[in-house]
Amino acid sequence: MGSLPKHEVARVMGTGFGWKLVIQAGGMDDVDNLGNDITNPDTQLNGTTRNVCKTNKLGTFIQFRMVYDDALSISTDAVIQVFGRFDDSDQWQRLKSMDSTPLVDIVLATASSDVTDGTFKYTDPDFQSQTIDLDATLDVIVRVKTALAGTGNVASAFLQAKVIGGIRTF
Numbered sequence: 001m002g003s004l005p006k007h008e009v010a011r012v013m014g015t016g017f018g019w020k021l022v023i024q025a026g027g028m029d030d031v032d033n034l035g036n037d038i039t040n041p042d043t044q045l046n047g048t049t050r051n052v053c054k055t056n057k058l059g060t061f062i063q064f065r066m067v068y069d070d071a072l073s074i075s076t077d078a079v080i081q082v083f084g085r086f087d088d089s090d091q092w093q094r095l096k097s098m099d100s101t102p103l104v105d106i107v108l109a110t111a112s113s114d115v116t117d118g119t120f121k122y123t124d125p126d127f128q129s130q131t132i133d134l135d136a137t138l139d140v141i142v143r144v145k146t147a148l149a150g151t152g153n154v155a156s157a158f159l160q161a162k163v164i165g166g167i168r169t170f
Helices: none
Strands: 010-012 020-023 061-069 073-076 078-085 105-108 120-122 131-133 139-146 149-151 158-164 167-169
Touching: 020 139, 061 078, 061 105, 139 158
Parallel strands: none
Antiparallel strands: 010 167, 020 158, 061 120, 061 131, 061 158, 073 149, 078 105, 078 139
16 A cells, blocks of 8 residues: 655545445334433344445445335334444444434434435435444444334334445544
């Protein structure tokens, strides 16, 4: 690996990947740890709809968006908690949003401006509150603290993640 000029501390690498599934349909309306703070993401799990997201060193941040039925009328927004680790031998750590939300809860707020394709709506990730600093972790897992609720097909909602950024420091 080459080195950067002395005046350059970081360089944008422009890497990342498209949206990947991290919580399958039926998982956003199903809380982990009875709706309490998650302190052990390996054991405080309800169901099998959660996937580990491998970041593959492709970026420095991860964003989340919820995909839900276009006709769903939401009464309670989903709240997630995000954890990361370097590899299987490492312990999970809580990852923080860009605004360092004290409880590190990410509220997937829905709005009338959510993008739709006529079948699903897609939440619009806010960079400050719904973008997470990966903190050099390679594995990311998400747990649901507050279940999505509403009138309509709640069970079809799912969660996607996308690694962005690619700022590399030396």
